[in-house]
Amino acid sequence: MPPDARPRPDELPAAPHRVKDEIRRDIIFGSLLPGTRVTEAALARKYSVSRVPVREALRALEAEGFVESKPYAGSTVSDIPADEADDLFLVREALESALARRAARRSSRQFAEDEQGVEWRRVRKDLALLLDEGDTVVAGDDLLPLPELNIRFHLGIAELSGSASLMALLRQISGKIEWLYATDVDNRGKQSWSEHRLVLAAIDAGDAAEAERLMARHVSRSRTGYRGRFAGGKVPGDEVQETG
Amino acid sequence: MPPDARPRPDELPAAPHRVKDEIRRDIIFGSLLPGTRVTEAALARKYSVSRVPVREALRALEAEGFVESKPYAGSTVSDIPADEADDLFLVREALESALARRAARRSSRQFAEDEQGVEWRRVRKDLALLLDEGDTVVAGDDLLPLPELNIRFHLGIAELSGSASLMALLRQISGKIEWLYATDVDNRGKQSWSEHRLVLAAIDAGDAAEAERLMARHVSRSRTGYRGRFAGGKVPGDEVQETG
Protein backbone atom coordinates (compact mmCIF):
# COMPACT_ATOMS: atom_id res chain seq x y z
CA MET A 1 0.00 0.00 0.00
CA PRO A 2 1.13 3.54 -0.68
CA PRO A 3 2.40 5.67 2.13
CA ASP A 4 0.50 5.44 5.32
CA ALA A 5 -3.13 6.03 4.53
CA ARG A 6 -3.92 5.65 8.18
CA PRO A 7 -3.54 8.22 10.91
CA ARG A 8 -0.96 6.02 12.52
CA PRO A 9 0.68 7.46 15.57
CA ASP A 10 4.03 7.32 13.86
CA GLU A 11 5.07 10.58 15.40
CA LEU A 12 8.77 10.31 15.26
CA PRO A 13 9.86 8.04 12.46
CA ALA A 14 8.15 9.60 9.44
CA ALA A 15 9.62 13.07 9.30
CA PRO A 16 9.92 13.80 5.59
CA HIS A 17 6.47 12.43 4.96
CA ARG A 18 4.99 14.55 7.66
CA VAL A 19 6.71 17.66 6.35
CA LYS A 20 5.45 16.92 2.87
CA ASP A 21 1.86 16.68 4.05
CA GLU A 22 2.20 19.83 6.13
CA ILE A 23 3.58 21.86 3.26
CA ARG A 24 0.91 20.60 0.90
CA ARG A 25 -1.73 21.49 3.42
CA ASP A 26 -0.32 24.98 3.77
CA ILE A 27 -0.36 25.37 0.01
CA ILE A 28 -3.91 24.11 -0.40
CA PHE A 29 -5.34 26.17 2.41
CA GLY A 30 -3.78 29.40 1.38
CA SER A 31 -1.07 29.89 3.92
CA LEU A 32 1.36 29.67 1.02
CA LEU A 33 0.09 31.62 -1.95
CA PRO A 34 0.88 30.76 -5.57
CA GLY A 35 4.08 32.34 -6.75
CA THR A 36 5.53 32.44 -3.27
CA ARG A 37 9.15 31.55 -3.17
CA VAL A 38 9.78 28.95 -0.51
CA THR A 39 13.26 28.63 0.88
CA GLU A 40 14.45 25.39 2.34
CA ALA A 41 15.93 27.03 5.40
CA ALA A 42 12.66 28.74 6.32
CA LEU A 43 10.67 25.53 5.95
CA ALA A 44 13.27 23.69 7.97
CA ARG A 45 12.92 26.16 10.82
CA LYS A 46 9.14 26.11 10.55
CA TYR A 47 8.86 22.36 10.95
CA SER A 48 11.83 21.93 13.25
CA VAL A 49 13.87 19.68 11.02
CA SER A 50 16.97 20.13 8.95
CA ARG A 51 17.02 20.95 5.28
CA VAL A 52 17.42 17.37 4.10
CA PRO A 53 13.88 16.14 4.83
CA VAL A 54 12.58 19.45 3.53
CA ARG A 55 14.33 18.89 0.24
CA GLU A 56 12.86 15.41 -0.04
CA ALA A 57 9.41 16.78 0.65
CA LEU A 58 9.85 19.49 -1.96
CA ARG A 59 10.90 16.94 -4.56
CA ALA A 60 7.80 14.89 -3.88
CA LEU A 61 5.59 17.96 -4.05
CA GLU A 62 7.26 18.89 -7.28
CA ALA A 63 6.31 15.51 -8.71
CA GLU A 64 2.77 16.12 -7.50
CA GLY A 65 2.71 19.48 -9.21
CA PHE A 66 2.32 21.73 -6.19
CA VAL A 67 5.68 23.44 -6.42
CA GLU A 68 8.09 24.12 -9.24
CA SER A 69 11.85 24.03 -8.85
CA LYS A 70 14.76 25.10 -10.96
CA PRO A 71 18.37 24.27 -10.20
CA TYR A 72 19.94 26.81 -7.92
CA ALA A 73 16.88 29.02 -8.34
CA GLY A 74 14.81 27.51 -5.57
CA SER A 75 11.18 26.44 -5.42
CA THR A 76 8.01 28.44 -5.88
CA VAL A 77 4.42 27.52 -5.23
CA SER A 78 2.66 26.60 -8.47
CA ASP A 79 -0.34 28.46 -9.78
CA ILE A 80 -3.78 27.26 -8.85
CA PRO A 81 -4.99 25.37 -11.93
CA ALA A 82 -8.19 27.39 -12.06
CA ASP A 83 -8.57 27.41 -15.83
CA GLU A 84 -7.99 23.67 -15.93
CA ALA A 85 -10.72 22.99 -13.43
CA ASP A 86 -13.26 21.67 -15.86
CA ASP A 87 -10.86 19.24 -17.47
CA LEU A 88 -9.60 18.10 -14.10
CA PHE A 89 -13.15 17.21 -13.18
CA LEU A 90 -13.61 15.35 -16.45
CA VAL A 91 -10.52 13.26 -15.84
CA ARG A 92 -11.57 12.72 -12.28
CA GLU A 93 -14.94 11.48 -13.49
CA ALA A 94 -13.36 8.84 -15.67
CA LEU A 95 -10.97 7.90 -12.92
CA GLU A 96 -13.42 7.64 -10.07
CA SER A 97 -15.95 5.79 -12.16
CA ALA A 98 -13.36 3.15 -12.84
CA LEU A 99 -12.42 3.03 -9.18
CA ALA A 100 -16.00 2.58 -8.03
CA ARG A 101 -16.59 -0.12 -10.61
CA ARG A 102 -13.49 -1.98 -9.51
CA ALA A 103 -14.39 -1.63 -5.85
CA ALA A 104 -17.82 -3.08 -6.46
CA ARG A 105 -16.46 -5.93 -8.50
CA ARG A 106 -13.91 -6.65 -5.83
CA SER A 107 -16.58 -6.55 -3.19
CA SER A 108 -18.70 -9.08 -5.01
CA ARG A 109 -15.95 -11.63 -4.82
CA GLN A 110 -15.80 -12.72 -1.26
CA PHE A 111 -12.50 -12.21 0.39
CA ALA A 112 -13.17 -14.63 3.16
CA GLU A 113 -9.94 -15.22 4.94
CA ASP A 114 -7.03 -14.23 2.83
CA GLU A 115 -4.94 -11.29 3.79
CA GLN A 116 -6.54 -8.88 1.39
CA GLY A 117 -9.85 -9.68 3.02
CA VAL A 118 -8.95 -8.31 6.40
CA GLU A 119 -7.46 -5.24 4.81
CA TRP A 120 -10.63 -4.77 2.81
CA ARG A 121 -12.84 -5.04 5.86
CA ARG A 122 -10.70 -2.62 7.79
CA VAL A 123 -11.02 0.01 5.08
CA ARG A 124 -14.71 -0.73 4.74
CA LYS A 125 -15.19 -0.16 8.45
CA ASP A 126 -13.25 3.08 8.36
CA LEU A 127 -15.52 4.25 5.58
CA ALA A 128 -18.57 3.54 7.68
CA LEU A 129 -17.15 5.59 10.52
CA LEU A 130 -16.25 8.31 8.07
CA LEU A 131 -19.79 8.51 6.73
CA ASP A 132 -21.17 8.86 10.25
CA GLU A 133 -18.63 11.51 11.07
CA GLY A 134 -19.58 13.41 7.96
CA ASP A 135 -23.26 13.17 8.81
CA THR A 136 -22.56 14.72 12.17
CA VAL A 137 -20.68 17.55 10.54
CA VAL A 138 -23.41 18.10 7.97
CA ALA A 139 -26.02 18.23 10.72
CA GLY A 140 -24.08 20.95 12.49
CA ASP A 141 -23.25 24.48 11.51
CA ASP A 142 -19.56 24.33 10.80
CA LEU A 143 -18.92 22.67 7.45
CA LEU A 144 -15.22 23.40 7.56
CA PRO A 145 -14.00 19.83 8.11
CA LEU A 146 -16.14 18.54 5.26
CA PRO A 147 -13.63 18.91 2.38
CA GLU A 148 -11.08 16.85 4.26
CA LEU A 149 -13.65 14.16 5.02
CA ASN A 150 -14.69 14.24 1.41
CA ILE A 151 -11.20 13.49 0.19
CA ARG A 152 -10.79 10.74 2.71
CA PHE A 153 -13.99 9.11 1.51
CA HIS A 154 -12.92 9.12 -2.10
CA LEU A 155 -9.47 7.85 -1.24
CA GLY A 156 -11.14 5.12 0.79
CA ILE A 157 -13.11 4.01 -2.24
CA ALA A 158 -9.88 4.00 -4.17
CA GLU A 159 -8.35 1.78 -1.55
CA LEU A 160 -11.26 -0.62 -1.83
CA SER A 161 -10.58 -0.84 -5.53
CA GLY A 162 -7.17 -2.32 -4.81
CA SER A 163 -5.56 -0.39 -7.64
CA ALA A 164 -2.40 1.29 -6.49
CA SER A 165 -1.71 3.18 -9.69
CA LEU A 166 -5.21 4.53 -10.04
CA MET A 167 -5.21 5.49 -6.40
CA ALA A 168 -1.99 7.44 -6.84
CA LEU A 169 -3.63 9.32 -9.69
CA LEU A 170 -6.64 10.10 -7.57
CA ARG A 171 -4.44 11.38 -4.80
CA GLN A 172 -2.86 13.80 -7.21
CA ILE A 173 -6.12 14.95 -8.76
CA SER A 174 -8.04 15.28 -5.53
CA GLY A 175 -5.31 17.48 -4.15
CA LYS A 176 -5.79 19.84 -7.04
CA ILE A 177 -9.55 19.75 -6.72
CA GLU A 178 -9.36 20.56 -3.05
CA TRP A 179 -7.00 23.37 -3.91
CA LEU A 180 -9.63 24.78 -6.23
CA TYR A 181 -12.28 24.50 -3.59
CA ALA A 182 -10.18 25.82 -0.77
CA THR A 183 -11.04 29.46 -1.24
CA ASP A 184 -14.71 28.73 -0.87
CA VAL A 185 -16.91 26.54 1.25
CA ASP A 186 -18.48 23.66 -0.58
CA ASN A 187 -22.06 24.77 -0.45
CA ARG A 188 -23.21 21.62 -2.18
CA GLY A 189 -21.75 19.75 0.76
CA LYS A 190 -24.92 18.43 2.31
CA GLN A 191 -26.38 16.88 -0.77
CA SER A 192 -23.00 15.79 -2.01
CA TRP A 193 -22.29 13.96 1.21
CA SER A 194 -25.55 12.06 1.12
CA GLU A 195 -24.65 10.70 -2.29
CA HIS A 196 -21.69 8.93 -0.77
CA ARG A 197 -23.90 6.43 0.98
CA LEU A 198 -25.55 5.50 -2.28
CA VAL A 199 -22.21 4.81 -3.90
CA LEU A 200 -21.02 2.73 -1.02
CA ALA A 201 -24.26 0.77 -0.97
CA ALA A 202 -23.84 -0.14 -4.61
CA ILE A 203 -20.31 -1.25 -3.92
CA ASP A 204 -21.43 -3.39 -1.01
CA ALA A 205 -24.07 -4.92 -3.23
CA GLY A 206 -21.39 -5.76 -5.76
CA ASP A 207 -23.30 -3.90 -8.45
CA ALA A 208 -20.42 -2.64 -10.56
CA ALA A 209 -22.48 -0.90 -13.19
CA GLU A 210 -24.58 0.92 -10.63
CA ALA A 211 -21.57 1.94 -8.58
CA GLU A 212 -19.88 3.31 -11.65
CA ARG A 213 -23.01 5.18 -12.69
CA LEU A 214 -23.59 6.70 -9.27
CA MET A 215 -20.00 7.78 -8.87
CA ALA A 216 -19.95 9.33 -12.34
CA ARG A 217 -23.09 11.26 -11.50
CA HIS A 218 -21.69 12.32 -8.16
CA VAL A 219 -18.51 13.72 -9.68
CA SER A 220 -20.37 15.24 -12.59
CA ARG A 221 -22.61 17.14 -10.21
CA SER A 222 -19.58 18.42 -8.39
CA ARG A 223 -18.24 19.66 -11.67
CA THR A 224 -21.39 21.48 -12.71
CA GLY A 225 -21.70 22.83 -9.21
CA TYR A 226 -18.21 24.20 -9.43
CA ARG A 227 -18.89 25.74 -12.82
CA GLY A 228 -22.03 27.37 -11.53
CA ARG A 229 -20.27 28.86 -8.60
CA PHE A 230 -17.16 30.07 -10.34
CA ALA A 231 -18.69 30.80 -13.70
CA GLY A 232 -17.14 32.92 -16.40
CA GLY A 233 -13.53 33.21 -15.50
CA LYS A 234 -14.30 34.34 -11.99
CA VAL A 235 -12.24 31.57 -10.61
CA PRO A 236 -10.63 31.55 -7.21
CA GLY A 237 -7.18 31.99 -8.62
CA ASP A 238 -7.96 35.53 -9.68
CA GLU A 239 -8.36 37.07 -6.33
CA VAL A 240 -5.67 35.64 -4.16
CA GLN A 241 -3.64 38.78 -4.24
CA GLU A 242 -5.55 40.69 -1.65
CA THR A 243 -3.40 39.98 1.34
CA GLY A 244 0.27 40.59 1.51
CA MET B 1 17.11 41.85 -24.94
CA PRO B 2 19.05 39.42 -27.08
CA PRO B 3 16.61 36.88 -28.42
CA ASP B 4 18.84 33.88 -27.99
CA ALA B 5 19.24 32.64 -24.51
CA ARG B 6 22.13 30.29 -24.80
CA PRO B 7 21.00 26.67 -24.38
CA ARG B 8 22.61 25.95 -21.08
CA PRO B 9 24.53 22.71 -20.87
CA ASP B 10 22.68 21.60 -17.79
CA GLU B 11 24.88 18.63 -17.45
CA LEU B 12 26.25 19.47 -14.10
CA PRO B 13 23.56 21.27 -12.16
CA ALA B 14 20.66 18.81 -12.46
CA ALA B 15 21.89 15.80 -10.57
CA PRO B 16 18.85 14.55 -8.66
CA HIS B 17 16.62 14.99 -11.69
CA ARG B 18 18.97 12.99 -13.82
CA VAL B 19 19.17 10.22 -11.25
CA LYS B 20 15.41 10.14 -11.01
CA ASP B 21 15.01 9.74 -14.76
CA GLU B 22 17.68 7.08 -14.84
CA ILE B 23 16.11 5.02 -12.11
CA ARG B 24 12.68 5.30 -13.69
CA ARG B 25 14.10 4.22 -16.99
CA ASP B 26 15.72 1.22 -15.35
CA ILE B 27 12.42 0.33 -13.74
CA ILE B 28 10.40 0.68 -16.92
CA PHE B 29 12.82 -1.24 -19.08
CA GLY B 30 13.22 -4.15 -16.80
CA SER B 31 16.63 -3.67 -15.36
CA LEU B 32 14.93 -3.31 -12.00
CA LEU B 33 12.19 -5.87 -11.60
CA PRO B 34 9.05 -5.35 -9.48
CA GLY B 35 9.60 -6.32 -5.89
CA THR B 36 13.29 -5.64 -6.06
CA ARG B 37 14.62 -3.97 -2.98
CA VAL B 38 16.68 -0.95 -3.93
CA THR B 39 19.20 0.33 -1.44
CA GLU B 40 20.28 3.92 -1.48
CA ALA B 41 23.95 3.09 -1.23
CA ALA B 42 23.87 0.85 -4.27
CA LEU B 43 22.07 3.42 -6.37
CA ALA B 44 24.48 6.08 -5.19
CA ARG B 45 27.41 3.99 -6.34
CA LYS B 46 25.72 3.16 -9.62
CA TYR B 47 25.12 6.77 -10.59
CA SER B 48 28.26 8.19 -8.99
CA VAL B 49 26.56 10.51 -6.55
CA SER B 50 26.02 10.51 -2.84
CA ARG B 51 22.94 9.19 -1.09
CA VAL B 52 21.26 12.57 -0.78
CA PRO B 53 20.29 13.07 -4.44
CA VAL B 54 19.32 9.39 -4.57
CA ARG B 55 16.94 9.87 -1.69
CA GLU B 56 15.36 12.87 -3.38
CA ALA B 57 14.94 10.88 -6.56
CA LEU B 58 13.35 8.00 -4.65
CA ARG B 59 10.88 10.35 -2.99
CA ALA B 60 9.84 11.74 -6.34
CA LEU B 61 9.49 8.25 -7.80
CA GLU B 62 7.44 7.28 -4.79
CA ALA B 63 5.08 10.15 -5.53
CA GLU B 64 4.90 8.93 -9.11
CA GLY B 65 4.08 5.43 -7.95
CA PHE B 66 7.11 3.58 -9.24
CA VAL B 67 8.59 2.66 -5.89
CA GLU B 68 7.17 2.14 -2.44
CA SER B 69 8.96 3.13 0.73
CA LYS B 70 8.45 2.44 4.37
CA PRO B 71 10.31 4.18 7.16
CA TYR B 72 13.54 2.39 7.97
CA ALA B 73 12.45 -0.47 5.73
CA GLY B 74 13.80 0.88 2.47
CA SER B 75 12.30 1.12 -0.98
CA THR B 76 11.06 -1.58 -3.32
CA VAL B 77 10.04 -1.41 -6.95
CA SER B 78 6.25 -1.37 -7.29
CA ASP B 79 4.31 -4.01 -9.16
CA ILE B 80 3.53 -3.49 -12.80
CA PRO B 81 -0.11 -2.40 -12.87
CA ALA B 82 -1.07 -5.02 -15.42
CA ASP B 83 -4.57 -5.64 -14.16
CA GLU B 84 -5.24 -1.92 -14.10
CA ALA B 85 -4.21 -1.49 -17.71
CA ASP B 86 -7.67 -1.10 -19.14
CA ASP B 87 -8.71 1.56 -16.65
CA LEU B 88 -5.42 3.38 -17.09
CA PHE B 89 -6.17 3.61 -20.78
CA LEU B 90 -9.67 4.89 -20.09
CA VAL B 91 -8.37 7.64 -17.85
CA ARG B 92 -5.69 8.42 -20.37
CA GLU B 93 -8.33 8.74 -23.04
CA ALA B 94 -10.24 11.35 -21.06
CA LEU B 95 -7.03 13.12 -20.20
CA GLU B 96 -5.48 13.26 -23.63
CA SER B 97 -8.73 14.23 -25.28
CA ALA B 98 -8.87 17.25 -23.03
CA LEU B 99 -5.24 18.04 -23.73
CA ALA B 100 -5.69 17.88 -27.49
CA ARG B 101 -8.79 20.04 -27.30
CA ARG B 102 -6.98 22.63 -25.22
CA ALA B 103 -3.97 22.58 -27.51
CA ALA B 104 -6.16 23.22 -30.54
CA ARG B 105 -8.02 26.00 -28.82
CA ARG B 106 -4.78 27.57 -27.77
CA SER B 107 -3.43 27.25 -31.27
CA SER B 108 -6.39 29.06 -32.75
CA ARG B 109 -5.68 32.10 -30.69
CA GLN B 110 -2.70 33.70 -32.25
CA PHE B 111 0.24 34.08 -29.97
CA ALA B 112 1.91 36.60 -32.18
CA GLU B 113 4.74 38.05 -30.23
CA ASP B 114 4.24 37.56 -26.55
CA GLU B 115 6.52 35.33 -24.62
CA GLN B 116 4.22 32.34 -24.58
CA GLY B 117 4.18 32.53 -28.34
CA VAL B 118 7.84 31.82 -28.75
CA GLU B 119 7.60 28.97 -26.29
CA TRP B 120 4.66 27.60 -28.21
CA ARG B 121 6.51 27.77 -31.52
CA ARG B 122 9.54 26.09 -30.05
CA VAL B 123 7.49 23.15 -28.85
CA ARG B 124 5.63 23.05 -32.12
CA LYS B 125 8.89 22.89 -34.02
CA ASP B 126 10.21 20.13 -31.79
CA LEU B 127 7.08 18.16 -32.52
CA ALA B 128 7.65 18.51 -36.25
CA LEU B 129 11.17 17.19 -35.87
CA LEU B 130 9.87 14.43 -33.66
CA LEU B 131 7.36 13.32 -36.25
CA ASP B 132 10.04 13.15 -38.90
CA GLU B 133 12.31 11.22 -36.61
CA GLY B 134 9.54 8.76 -35.90
CA ASP B 135 8.83 8.34 -39.59
CA THR B 136 12.44 7.43 -40.16
CA VAL B 137 12.29 4.86 -37.39
CA VAL B 138 9.04 3.42 -38.70
CA ALA B 139 10.53 3.11 -42.16
CA GLY B 140 13.41 1.08 -40.77
CA ASP B 141 13.57 -2.28 -39.12
CA ASP B 142 14.35 -1.45 -35.55
CA LEU B 143 11.24 -0.12 -33.83
CA LEU B 144 12.94 -0.05 -30.46
CA PRO B 145 13.16 3.74 -30.07
CA LEU B 146 9.50 4.17 -30.98
CA PRO B 147 7.97 3.95 -27.49
CA GLU B 148 10.22 6.73 -26.26
CA LEU B 149 9.34 8.91 -29.24
CA ASN B 150 5.70 8.13 -28.67
CA ILE B 151 5.79 9.43 -25.13
CA ARG B 152 7.67 12.51 -26.19
CA PHE B 153 5.00 13.24 -28.79
CA HIS B 154 2.17 12.99 -26.33
CA LEU B 155 4.03 15.06 -23.76
CA GLY B 156 4.64 17.62 -26.47
CA ILE B 157 0.92 17.88 -27.14
CA ALA B 158 0.43 18.31 -23.42
CA GLU B 159 2.93 21.12 -23.44
CA LEU B 160 1.06 22.81 -26.26
CA SER B 161 -2.05 22.68 -24.13
CA GLY B 162 -0.39 24.90 -21.56
CA SER B 163 -1.94 23.00 -18.66
CA ALA B 164 0.65 22.21 -16.08
CA SER B 165 -1.57 20.09 -13.86
CA LEU B 166 -2.94 17.99 -16.68
CA MET B 167 0.53 17.54 -18.07
CA ALA B 168 1.77 16.28 -14.73
CA LEU B 169 -1.02 13.73 -14.76
CA LEU B 170 -0.12 12.63 -18.24
CA ARG B 171 3.49 12.23 -17.26
CA GLN B 172 2.44 9.90 -14.49
CA ILE B 173 0.04 7.89 -16.62
CA SER B 174 2.27 7.61 -19.66
CA GLY B 175 5.03 6.25 -17.49
CA LYS B 176 2.77 3.47 -16.38
CA ILE B 177 1.57 2.80 -19.90
CA GLU B 178 5.10 2.56 -21.16
CA TRP B 179 5.85 0.22 -18.30
CA LEU B 180 3.03 -2.01 -19.48
CA TYR B 181 4.29 -1.93 -23.02
CA ALA B 182 7.91 -2.45 -22.13
CA THR B 183 7.65 -6.21 -22.11
CA ASP B 184 6.65 -6.18 -25.74
CA VAL B 185 7.28 -4.17 -28.84
CA ASP B 186 4.42 -2.02 -29.93
CA ASN B 187 3.36 -3.84 -33.06
CA ARG B 188 0.73 -1.28 -33.80
CA GLY B 189 3.53 1.23 -33.98
CA LYS B 190 3.41 2.04 -37.65
CA GLN B 191 -0.24 2.82 -37.86
CA SER B 192 -0.24 4.45 -34.47
CA TRP B 193 2.53 6.79 -35.44
CA SER B 194 0.79 7.93 -38.60
CA GLU B 195 -2.20 8.99 -36.56
CA HIS B 196 -0.04 11.51 -34.77
CA ARG B 197 0.15 13.72 -37.82
CA LEU B 198 -3.61 13.84 -38.07
CA VAL B 199 -3.92 14.99 -34.48
CA LEU B 200 -1.28 17.64 -34.90
CA ALA B 201 -2.90 18.87 -38.11
CA ALA B 202 -6.20 19.35 -36.33
CA ILE B 203 -4.44 21.27 -33.59
CA ASP B 204 -2.70 23.48 -36.10
CA ALA B 205 -6.03 24.13 -37.76
CA GLY B 206 -7.42 25.16 -34.41
CA ASP B 207 -10.20 22.60 -34.72
CA ALA B 208 -10.73 21.71 -31.08
CA ALA B 209 -13.54 19.24 -31.61
CA GLU B 210 -11.67 17.37 -34.32
CA ALA B 211 -8.44 17.28 -32.33
CA GLU B 212 -10.28 15.89 -29.35
CA ARG B 213 -12.03 13.29 -31.45
CA LEU B 214 -8.88 12.14 -33.22
CA MET B 215 -6.91 11.91 -30.02
CA ALA B 216 -9.68 9.96 -28.31
CA ARG B 217 -9.76 7.54 -31.22
CA HIS B 218 -5.99 7.25 -31.20
CA VAL B 219 -5.83 6.35 -27.52
CA SER B 220 -8.84 4.09 -27.76
CA ARG B 221 -7.17 2.13 -30.52
CA SER B 222 -4.07 1.77 -28.39
CA ARG B 223 -6.25 0.40 -25.65
CA THR B 224 -8.00 -2.18 -27.77
CA GLY B 225 -4.69 -3.05 -29.34
CA TYR B 226 -3.23 -3.68 -25.93
CA ARG B 227 -6.16 -5.81 -24.90
CA GLY B 228 -5.92 -7.90 -28.00
CA ARG B 229 -2.25 -8.49 -27.58
CA PHE B 230 -2.09 -9.25 -23.90
CA ALA B 231 -4.69 -11.93 -23.31
CA GLY B 232 -7.48 -9.64 -22.24
CA GLY B 233 -9.17 -12.47 -20.40
CA LYS B 234 -7.17 -11.83 -17.29
CA VAL B 235 -8.40 -8.29 -16.93
CA PRO B 236 -10.87 -8.31 -14.04
CA GLY B 237 -13.16 -5.84 -15.72
CA ASP B 238 -14.00 -6.86 -19.23
CA GLU B 239 -16.89 -4.80 -20.33
CA VAL B 240 -16.33 -3.60 -23.80
CA GLN B 241 -17.53 -0.08 -24.12
CA GLU B 242 -17.78 0.12 -27.86
CA THR B 243 -17.29 3.60 -29.14
CA GLY B 244 -18.19 4.99 -32.50
Added chain:
DNA sequence: AGGCATCTGATTGTATTCAATCCTGACACA
Protein backbone atom coordinates in the same frame (compact mmCIF):
# COMPACT_ATOMS: atom_id res chain seq x y z
C1' DA C 1 15.80 -29.87 20.75
C1' DG C 2 12.95 -25.75 20.60
C1' DG C 3 11.86 -21.13 21.84
C1' DC C 4 13.42 -16.69 23.26
C1' DA C 5 16.63 -12.94 24.45
C1' DT C 6 20.48 -10.53 22.72
C1' DC C 7 23.99 -9.06 19.83
C1' DT C 8 25.90 -7.65 15.49
C1' DG C 9 25.87 -6.07 10.79
C1' DA C 10 23.55 -3.49 7.44
C1' DT C 11 20.49 0.20 6.13
C1' DT C 12 17.86 4.19 6.70
C1' DG C 13 17.05 9.02 8.87
C1' DT C 14 18.99 13.35 9.93
C1' DA C 15 22.30 16.98 10.98
C1' DT C 16 26.30 19.39 9.89
C1' DT C 17 29.54 21.10 6.66
C1' DC C 18 31.49 22.94 2.55
C1' DA C 19 31.32 24.13 -2.52
C1' DA C 20 28.76 26.11 -6.51
C1' DT C 21 25.60 29.32 -8.12
C1' DC C 22 22.38 33.06 -8.31
C1' DC C 23 20.57 37.57 -7.02
C1' DT C 24 20.89 42.31 -5.36
C1' DG C 25 22.79 46.40 -4.96
C1' DA C 26 26.51 49.68 -5.40
C1' DC C 27 29.87 51.73 -8.14
C1' DA C 28 32.48 53.50 -12.13
C1' DC C 29 32.13 55.35 -16.46
C1' DA C 30 30.34 57.16 -20.79
Added chain:
DNA sequence: TGTGTCAGGATTGAATACAATCAGATGCCT
Protein backbone atom coordinates in the same frame (compact mmCIF):
# COMPACT_ATOMS: atom_id res chain seq x y z
C1' DT D 1 21.25 60.02 -16.46
C1' DG D 2 21.75 55.61 -18.07
C1' DT D 3 24.41 51.40 -18.43
C1' DG D 4 27.72 47.83 -17.69
C1' DT D 5 30.46 45.53 -14.27
C1' DC D 6 31.47 43.49 -10.17
C1' DA D 7 31.59 42.44 -5.36
C1' DG D 8 28.92 40.53 -1.32
C1' DG D 9 25.37 38.04 0.76
C1' DA D 10 21.96 34.65 0.34
C1' DT D 11 20.51 30.22 -1.27
C1' DT D 12 20.78 25.82 -3.26
C1' DG D 13 23.57 21.34 -4.39
C1' DA D 14 26.03 17.73 -2.59
C1' DA D 15 29.14 14.94 0.55
C1' DT D 16 30.34 13.27 4.92
C1' DA D 17 29.44 11.94 9.69
C1' DC D 18 26.71 10.18 13.07
C1' DA D 19 22.34 8.47 15.39
C1' DA D 20 18.21 5.43 15.04
C1' DT D 21 16.25 1.33 13.56
C1' DC D 22 15.58 -3.19 11.59
C1' DA D 23 16.82 -8.12 10.28
C1' DG D 24 19.17 -12.10 10.84
C1' DA D 25 22.42 -15.00 13.50
C1' DT D 26 24.05 -16.64 17.81
C1' DG D 27 23.84 -18.55 22.11
C1' DC D 28 21.36 -19.43 26.44
C1' DC D 29 17.68 -21.21 29.11
C1' DT D 30 13.91 -24.42 29.70
